[in-house]
Amino acid sequence: xxxxxxxPGVAAIVLALFLCFTPQVLATDISDIxxxxxxxxxxxxxxxxxxxxxxxxxxxxxxxxxAAIKGKTPAQQQQIYQTFNGQxxxxxxxxxxxxxxxxxxxxxxxxANRGLSVVVDKTIxxxxxxxxxQDVISMLNQPGPVLPPVNSPPPSxxxxxxxxxxxxxxxxxxxxxxxxAFRQTLAAQLEAQLRGKSADQRAQITTSFNSQLDAExxxxxQPVIDSTNxxxxxxxKDKHLLLVIDASNRVYGGTDVTxxxxxxxx
Amino acid sequence: MGTASRVGALxxxxxxxxxxxxxxxxxxxxxxxxxxxxxxxxxxIDAVVAVHPLHAQLQAMQxxxxxxxxxxxxxxxxMTAQQTATYNQMQNELSAAATTFQADLSAxxxxxxxKEAQAISQLQATTLGANPDTGGVLGGLQQQFGSQAKAxxxxxxxxxxxxxxxxxxxxxxxxxxxxxLLAADVRGKLALRASQLSTQETQYQVGVVKADQxxxxxxxAKLQDLALSDKERAQDNAQxxxxxxxxxxxxxxxxxxxxxxxxxxxxxxxxxxxTRYEAERKATQDATQAKxxxxxxxxxxxxxxxxxxxxxxxxxxxxxxxxxLANNPKYQAQAQSVHDQMQSxxxxxxxxxxxxxxxxxxxxVAKYSSIAxxxxxxxxxxxxxxxxxxxxxxxxxxxxxxxxxxQVQDVARKDGFAVVLTSxxxxxxxxxxxxxxxxxxxxxxxxxxxxxxxxxxxx
Numbered sequence: 001x002x003x004x005x006x007x008p009g010v011a012a013i014v015l016a017l018f019l020c021f022t023p024q025v026l027a028t029d030i031s032d033i034x035x036x037x038x039x040x041x042x043x044x045x046x047x048x049x050x051x052x053x054x055x056x057x058x059x060x061x062x063x064x065x066x067a068a069i070k071g072k073t074p075a076q077q078q079q080i081y082q083t084f085n086g087q088x089x090x091x092x093x094x095x096x097x098x099x100x101x102x103x104x105x106x107x108x109x110x111x112a113n114r115g116l117s118v119v120v121d122k123t124i125x126x127x128x129x130x131x132x133x134q135d136v137i138s139m140l141n142q143p144g145p146v147l148p149p150v151n152s153p154p155p156s157x158x159x160x161x162x163x164x165x166x167x168x169x170x171x172x173x174x175x176x177x178x179x180x181a182f183r184q185t186l187a188a189q190l191e192a193q194l195r196g197k198s199a200d201q202r203a204q205i206t207t208s209f210n211s212q213l214d215a216e217x218x219x220x221x222q223p224v225i226d227s228t229n230x231x232x233x234x235x236x237k238d239k240h241l242l243l244v245i246d247a248s249n250r251v252y253g254g255t256d257v258t259x260x261x262x263x264x265x266x
Numbered sequence: 267m268g269t270a271s272r273v274g275a276l277x278x279x280x281x282x283x284x285x286x287x288x289x290x291x292x293x294x295x296x297x298x299x300x301x302x303x304x305x306x307x308x309x310x311i312d313a314v315v316a317v318h319p320l321h322a323q324l325q326a327m328q329x330x331x332x333x334x335x336x337x338x339x340x341x342x343x344x345m346t347a348q349q350t351a352t353y354n355q356m357q358n359e360l361s362a363a364a365t366t367f368q369a370d371l372s373a374x375x376x377x378x379x380x381k382e383a384q385a386i387s388q389l390q391a392t393t394l395g396a397n398p399d400t401g402g403v404l405g406g407l408q409q410q411f412g413s414q415a416k417a418x419x420x421x422x423x424x425x426x427x428x429x430x431x432x433x434x435x436x437x438x439x440x441x442x443x444x445x446x447l448l449a450a451d452v453r454g455k456l457a458l459r460a461s462q463l464s465t466q467e468t469q470y471q472v473g474v475v476k477a478d479q480x481x482x483x484x485x486x487a488k489l490q491d492l493a494l495s496d497k498e499r500a501q502d503n504a505q506x507x508x509x510x511x512x513x514x515x516x517x518x519x520x521x522x523x524x525x526x527x528x529x530x531x532x533x534x535x536x537x538x539x540x541t542r543y544e545a546e547r548k549a550t551q552d553a554t555q556a557k558x559x560x561x562x563x564x565x566x567x568x569x570x571x572x573x574x575x576x577x578x579x580x581x582x583x584x585x586x587x588x589x590x591l592a593n594n595p596k597y598q599a600q601a602q603s604v605h606d607q608m609q610s611x612x613x614x615x616x617x618x619x620x621x622x623x624x625x626x627x628x629x630x631v632a633k634y635s636s637i638a639x640x641x642x643x644x645x646x647x648x649x650x651x652x653x654x655x656x657x658x659x660x661x662x663x664x665x666x667x668x669x670x671x672x673q674v675q676d677v678a679r680k681d682g683f684a685v686v687l688t689s690x691x692x693x694x695x696x697x698x699x700x701x702x703x704x705x706x707x708x709x710x711x712x713x714x715x716x717x718x719x720x721x722x723x724x725x
Binding site: 052120125128129142143144145202203207233236240246 | 307308309311329332333339340343344379581582584585586588589592671674678683685687688689690692694695696
């Protein structure tokens with residue numbers, strides 16, 4: 001600072017040059033953030049038809065399942081359940097896979113045409129951003145195949161992290177498992193204590209148990225949540241990102257920082 | 267301030283102005299706009315909800331839901347055997363009532379779905395000028411595509427199957443031929459070896475006889491002497507017989523060795539033939555399999571473009587029909603009307619069925635409580651009550667979130683944010699507006715009414 005005060009002219013020029021040659025990622029153009037209303041896409045004819053067909057299939061499968069488990073042992077029932085579940089999942093993939101692929105191609109195409117580096121789900125946008133929902137719907141309603149763009153999305157200052165991968169980290173997994181076990185034990189105790197009690201007593205007991213659950217959550221889960229959040233924030237800063245969202249809210253583009261966060265957590 | 271300082275200040279200002287070449291901020295070169303112009307903000311909605319005046323009400327509703335959910339899983343304890351039996355009987359009847367109700371609802375839903383599909387099909391056909399009895403224009407197109415694709419696949423399968431059968435027949439003929447050749451080869455080799463052994467045996471036999479010939483002739487000459495005593499005659503005869511027996515034994519031993527050798531040789535030849543046959547069979551089978559895979563690939567390669575073209579044609583027809591329907595306001599209105607009619611018909615029937623079902627459950631609980639002299643509870647009814655409170659809570663939560671979102675938008679507009687996101691996992695250079703929104707909301711609470719839960723149960 002002393003040096004800065006002594007030579008303000010030089011400092012200003014250096015600062016000007018520095019700021020002018022800042023990496024492009026810092027100079028994020030906020031107009032490259034788009035969003036799409038995925039629930040609106042889900043209301044389109046082909047999706048509704050697929051949903052109806054799947055619901056019909058599920059109903060028929062449920063009837064078959066009920067017939068199949070009659071007189072079977074619990075182990076056999078479990079096995080039958082898995083088989084039926086697998087069939088349902090396969091049917092779901094068959095019905096929705098091509099539709100989702102087409103929707104994804106349309107979103108990518110619109111995003112590329114509009115020069116967007118990231119498209120997120122509408123639910124996380126409170127203000128601003130470019131709504132491309134109607135463009136995507138128009139493209140989906142066009143006849144013929146939807147071709148995805150040839151070029152990949154440009155680098156984005158919006159990062160995303162896949163929580164399912166973070167949940168597989170030993171520390172996170174252990175904390176989740178411990179808390180789940182605690183909650184199950186507590187639920188069993190609560191059920192036993194509620195028996196034969198008046199409504200007021202029940203309310204009191206439930207409140208007490210909720211407090212215990214909160215305390216355990218703070219003790220077991222909160223440190224993991226805090227360290228994960230700190231790791232994400234640190235990665236965001238290191239990579240000069242604006243912010244990091246959950247992968248489930250990212251629809252297209254963005255910068256995947258999951259591996260960096262996993263590394264930071266280790 | 268000296269001249270140098272003034273120049274310095276100006277340069278710093280220019281530097282900041284230049285810096286905007288990397289940031290497309292909306293505020294202009296010298297920061298004439300708002301402080302956050304063009305930047306990205308984020309808000310922690312949960313944190314704002316937590317300080318909202320109605321948060322306590324949300325929490326109370328959550329506690330009520332938890333309590334009801336817990337209660338809905340409770341079962342009566344300390345019952346007599348008779349009471350337990352009565353309770354079980356009640357559960358069975360409640361369960362049967364639930365099954366009947368679900369089946370009834372499902373049947374009503376299916377009925378209305380089918381009725382709607384039929385009405386829409388007829389409406390489409392009328393709109394598109396097709397025969398209303400053809401089972402729907404879109405369905406007809408789909409059926410047509412399906413049958414054409416199926417015919418194409420069947421033809422390809424048939425061609426492939428014929429090729430497979432021809433290959434298998436060719437292989438069978440070839441292997442039969444190989445088998446015959448190998449058998450002939452074995453037979454030839456065995457005959458040659460048998461002949462060689464036979465020649466050796468004859469030569470050996472001659473040699474053995476020749477070796478004893480002189481002694482045998484002497485003995486035979488002696489036996490022709492009439493003056494020979496009976497004892498001497500008997501001795502010579504015995505000696506002659508022994509010589510002949512020895513000769514025969516030697517010849518028999520050789521024949522036995524030769525037979526064993528021949529048997530061993532036969533076994534060896536058969537094993538070799540079997541190995542050769544197996545190798546040939548495998549090679550033939552592998553070659554056939556490779557040919558089949560190649561042909562299958564060829565068929566697929568040939569069929570794929572045809573299927574794609576067929577699919578494209580189908581999609582095009584479908585899109586044309588869909589577009590015609592989409593661009594026809596009269597059809598859209600009629601289709602919506604059909605849907606609304608069916609929907610309201612179903613909702614009315616489902617509502618009546620639900621009321622009747624709830625009454626049935628209540629009556630069953632009352633009846634069995636009276637029989638057992640214990641007040642039983644209907645866990646499903648409690649669970650439904652929990653769902654109702656949960657829906658009310660969702661409704662209130664949504665209203666609170668909407669109010670917060672409106673506040674965020676005000677803050678964003680005022681401060682010139684370009685985008686404000688929520689559900690953010692971590693922040694880099696984006697600006698956190700949570701506190702600002704919370705403060706704005708607090709100020710708002712003092713002047714305007716807070717949202718109220720509608721109590722409608724939501725959706």
